[in-house]
Amino acid sequence: MVETRILHGGNLGEARRLFPDAPEPWVDLSTGINPIAYPLPALPASSFERLPxxxxxxxxxxxxxxxYGATETGGLVAAPGTQILISLLPHLRPRSKVAVIGPTYAEHAHAWRGAGHEVAEIVTPDDGRDADVLVVVNPNNPDGRLLPRRTLVELAARHHRRGGWLVVDEAFADFDSGETIVPSLPDGTIVLRSFGKTYGLAGIRLGFAVAQPVVAGLLREALGPWAVTGPAIEVGRMALRDNRWRLAAAAARARDAGRLDALLRQALGTASVGTTLYRMVESPAAASLFAHLGERGIWIRRFKDDPHRLRFGLPGSDEDWLRLEAAFAGFAGRSTSAAHPNREEGLA
Incomplete structure (x- = not known):
């Protein structure tokens, strides 16, 4: 059996292989991780020395x-990242018909298919009417599509009547949480929330599932004891209670997203979509822009299934913004010269 490898952002090894002459350090805009991390507290030595x-x-x-606004703590499960929860869920029920609304985060379909389920990748919720399990990424990765809470409640009821599940991946909902379904969690619904993206601490490996107690119990059993490390527990419980930081970070990153939208519109002449932490564009010039930025040490996310799409994370420093702005200006200038070749003929 040939293993299918799913490509993700953050792989600077690939960036250096494709663009060996690019200047260092790289500006990595290929992920949707907050580039300005939560300030790490001083951790007690015991968090490293003892089992949590x-x-x-x-x-x-x-x-x-x-x-997250969960009404029952007993239905909330901490895990070493949401990825392991995505991998575990397909093993908690018998073979089912699973529909994944896409294009979206590819690990969902991959996990259900790998566990032996019948998987269909669909475009609208109505395309999955006969499914036992419906998977929705909300807001969606990479285009930011957002299903309203009302629609999610209706979908949950539809699949619960079949004895099925609605799985809602809210990995990017912390800064775009207007339609989160957690506070009014319907029966048969499982919500996944990410810690590392919002707080800029992906290496902590911390995520959560919110579900009814029965499913939550199955997840706890599957994870086993001491699933979350002591340092992750210490950082997580401090950061999650820091509402002031989260609100300030949401506002600051929203301003950054607007700034990035303006640059993309100027460079490509097209509007962006996405979430607060990443922006996506579609353009016939996508491949050229990817190469142009890569040659200048700026790594962005491309999609092998749609070469016209590019996704941009947010720069995290003034220097990174300046490098991106300069690269965009060079690209716009090159495009103008290509459209008006005579302008170069008189240049010395």
Whole structure:
């Protein structure tokens, strides 16, 4: 059996292979991770030296329940990242018909298919009417499509009547949370939330599932004891209770997203879509822009299934913004010269 490797952002090894002469350091805009991380607190030595105590783990889940608006702490499960939850869910029910609304984060379909389920990748919720499990990424990655809460509640009821599930991946909902379904969680619904993207601490490996107690219990059993590390527990429960930081970060990143939209519109003449933490454009010039930026040490996300699409994360420093702006200006100038070749004939 040939293993199918799903490509993700953040792979600077690939960037250096494709563009060996690019200047260092790279500006990595290929992920949707907050480029300005939550300030790490001083951690007690015991968080590294001892197994995490159950009361600390429970307090982490309580902090997450408060942050996400979950009404029952018992239905919230902490895990070492949402990716492991995506991988575990398909093993918690018998072979089913699964519909994934896409194009979207490819690991969902991959996980359900790998566990032996019948998987269809669909375009609209109505295309999945006969599915036992419907998977929705909300807001969607990479285009930011957002299904309203009302629609999600209706979909949950439809699939619950079949004995099925609605799985809602809200990995990017912390800064775009207007339609989160967590506070009014319907029966048969499982919501996934990411910590690392919002707080800029992807290496912590921390994520959460919100579900009814029965499914939450199955997930806890599958994860086993001490699933979350002591340092992750300490950082997580402090950051999740820091509402002031989260609100300030949301406002700051929204301004950054607007700034990036303006640059993309100027360079490509097209509007962007996405979320607060990433912006996506579609353009016939996508391949040229990808190469132009790569040659200048700026790594962005391309999509092998749609070469006209590019996704941009946010720069995290003034220097990174200046490099991106200069690269965009060069690209716009090159495009203008290509459209008006006579302008170059008189140049010395």
């Amino acid at each position: 105590p159950p009361d600390a783990h429970a307090d982490l889940e309580a902090a997450a329940a408060e942050a």
